[in-house]
Each structure stands twice: as C-alpha cells, then as structure tokens.
Amino acid sequence: MGRVKIARKSTFIDMTAMSDVTVLLLTFFMLTSTFLQKEPTTVITPPSVSTEKVQETNFVQVLLSPEGKVWLTMNNDTSSNWSNEKMKMALLDKVSEIYNESHKKKISFTPEQKYAFSKVGSFGVPLSQMGEFLDLASQQEGQTKMDQWLSGEDENPNHVTGIPISWNSDEAKPNEFQMWMKAMRQTENSNLADKIKDGTGVAIKADQNTSFDIVHMVMDNLQTIHMNKFTLLTALKGAEE
Numbered sequence: 001m002g003r004v005k006i007a008r009k010s011t012f013i014d015m016t017a018m019s020d021v022t023v024l025l026l027t028f029f030m031l032t033s034t035f036l037q038k039e040p041t042t043v044i045t046p047p048s049v050s051t052e053k054v055q056e057t058n059f060v061q062v063l064l065s066p067e068g069k070v071w072l073t074m075n076n077d078t079s080s081n082w083s084n085e086k087m088k089m090a091l092l093d094k095v096s097e098i099y100n101e102s103h104k105k106k107i108s109f110t111p112e113q114k115y116a117f118s119k120v121g122s123f124g125v126p127l128s129q130m131g132e133f134l135d136l137a138s139q140q141e142g143q144t145k146m147d148q149w150l151s152g153e154d155e156n157p158n159h160v161t162g163i164p165i166s167w168n169s170d171e172a173k174p175n176e177f178q179m180w181m182k183a184m185r186q187t188e189n190s191n192l193a194d195k196i197k198d199g200t201g202v203a204i205k206a207d208q209n210t211s212f213d214i215v216h217m218v219m220d221n222l223q224t225i226h227m228n229k230f231t232l233l234t235a236l237k238g239a240e241e
Helices: 016-032 084-100 111-118 127-138 142-151 176-185 190-198 212-224
Strands: 059-064 070-075 202-206
Touching (some): 070 176, 084 176, 111 127, 127 142, 176 190, 176 212
Antiparallel strands (some): 059 070
16 A cells, blocks of 8 residues: 655744844934044053943043044033033033133134034034034034044145143143043043042053053042042953963
8 A cells, every 4th residue: 555645834923023023123222322422533542451431321431542632521420410512512512711811812602603513522623613613513514524534534734633731740730641630530420520530530551552651640630639549451361372
C-alpha cells in the first residue's frame, strides 16, 4: 500500500505584533535619549580608570583644542523656570554688563540676537564680534555659517573663533574667558550655581594631545576668580589584555 502524501502548505507568520513592538521601542528610545550637541572641534579625551559620570544638566563645559582655542557650553535644568533658552539670554545680559564695566566701547544685544544666542549649543567668539556672529542666524544657511565660524572654517579672516584667554592673575581685570565664567557663576539658576560652587558644575574637556601648559592656563584662570573646584573629562580606559 502506498504512502499517503500530505499536501505541503506554506508557513505564514503574522509579524504585525512584532512590528508594533518595534515601533513602540523606537519611539521610546527617541523620546528618552539625549542627543550629543555638535561641538566646534573634535577632541579625544585622555583615558582614565574613573567611572564617575558627568551630569547631563546644570553644568558648564570648557572645551579646549590642542591649539589652545576655548569654547563654552552651558546646560541648565529642563524645567521652564531654568530652561537653557531663558538662562542663556540672561547670561548674555550679565556678561555684557561685566564687559562694559572695563571697556570704553560698550556692547549690547537686540532681542533677536539674544534669541539666537539661546539656541546656540557651544559658543566662543570675542564679545566684540558676538553681535555679528548672532546676526548670521537670520540669514540663509545661517546655522552652517555659524558652525563654520566656530570651527575656524570661515573664509572671512576677521572672524575670530575661540573665547579670548591669557595668563591673568588679576581678578580686577578679568579676560573674556573669566568674564563668561563669572557671569555663569552669578546665574539665577540656584541649582547650577550650587553645582559650580561644589566643583561638579564645571568640566574641562581637552584633547589628549593638548599641552599641559594650555590646560594649566585654563585652570589658573578659574582659580584667579576663586573657582577652585572643577572636573577633568576623560574617556574610560579599556582593560589591558
């Protein structure tokens, strides 16, 4: 007696449920992830065995290139009272006030320029050129032009990138880097002010090829204005084989 042949049927797997889960997971990670801000230069931080993480809010980052250029980033709370936009506009008012105390040629900023500054991530141009820098935001391809200025790729030779800094031990005559740091310390955001005071609110991020003299100059500038506590950012050192 011959075998009974069973007709073959194609296997069908309903992927609808899996697709729904995938979309939900993707949405979750998009809403909860913190995206890295674009920085004017790429630095490779030196390795260390420290596993302490830098906080994501209420801190100031000092970015240092191997050439000694300095840029700043200020991150505030995510609350409406101490949002980045609100506190950055207040920061621009405060630093211009400090600058005008020691300069005959005064500076001031329009509401449009303040708004543009509130949307900037890392910043670092001389205060005398800050107005011109912020005006780029209203132009066509303004963000690209601002990024080129900050990264030193601007074709205009008069556009200077990096906050002016030099060896300075006279607190009464602060350079522009010290002016910015003083303005940040005087922020109305008490959470940020407390973090700056205890040292966890100021982080120096320098390339591993940046000379110690440059890093030392930044630290000396901070100590001159009585900001004696700060953090050095490093990369986690991999285990040796």
